[in-house]
Amino acid sequence: VQLQASGGGLVQAGGSLRLSCAASGRTFSNSVMGWFRQAPGKEREFVAAISWSGGSTYYADSVKGRFTISRDNAKNTVHLQMNTLKLEDTAVYYCAAGWRGTPSLRLRKKDEYAYWGQGTLVTVSS
Numbered sequence: 001v002q003l004q005a006s007g008g009g010l011v012q013a014g015g016s017l018r019l020s021c022a023a024s025g026r027t028f029s030n031s032v033m034g035w036f037r038q039a040p041g042k043e044r045e046f047v048a049a050i051s052w053s054g055g056s057t058y059y060a061d062s063v064k065g066r067f068t069i070s071r072d073n074a075k076n077t078v079h080l081q082m083n084t085l086k087l088e089d090t091a092v093y094y095c096a097a098g099w100r101g102t103p104s105l106r107l108r109k110k111d112e113y114a115y116w117g118q119g120t121l122v123t124v125s126s
Contacts, residue, residue: 001025001097001115008093008120011085015124019080021095021117029073032098034113035080037091037122044094046108048080052100058107062088085124092119 007019019035034049048069049058057069066085071078078095096113106112 001027001031003095003097003115003117005093005095005117005120008122010123010125013085013087013124013126015085016081016083017085017122019082019093019095019120019122021078021080023076023078023097025076028076028097030100031115032100032102032107033069033071033078034096034098034107035069035078035093036096036110036113037089037093038119039088039091042091044110046110047093049107050078056104058104060108082122085122087124087126090122090124092121094119 002024004022011017035047036044037047038044046060050069050071054071066083068081095117097115098113102112
């Protein structure tokens with residue numbers, strides 16, 4: 001699976017952005033998909049994940065209620081709708097693909113994802 005993230009940019013605090021991740025390869029619909037982010041000087045952290053069917057979603061506590069992950073298996077895409085953005089959301093955002101059978105408790109672990117996109121920068125200004 002090859003992944004291409006897009007949609008990042010500069011936005012004021014309180015604003016919204018929608019990230020997209022386009023995937024190539026026949027295994028997309030069999031993959032769990034995740035979004036991670038990495039702020040300068042910090043570790044890459046889990047943001048959200050979605051099961052292969054789209055039926056289950058998972059969020060970091062810091063984004064719950066503000067971000068929504070979704071996927072369209074017919075178009076091989078996954079999205080991250082980000083609302084009410086905060087300064088601390090500033091980071092490079094990465095999409096990632098993993099094995100569809102990954103236990104839900106493991107979906108927050110970046111080591112569970114075998115494929116990664118190149119990242120897209122989100123900058124939230126005051």
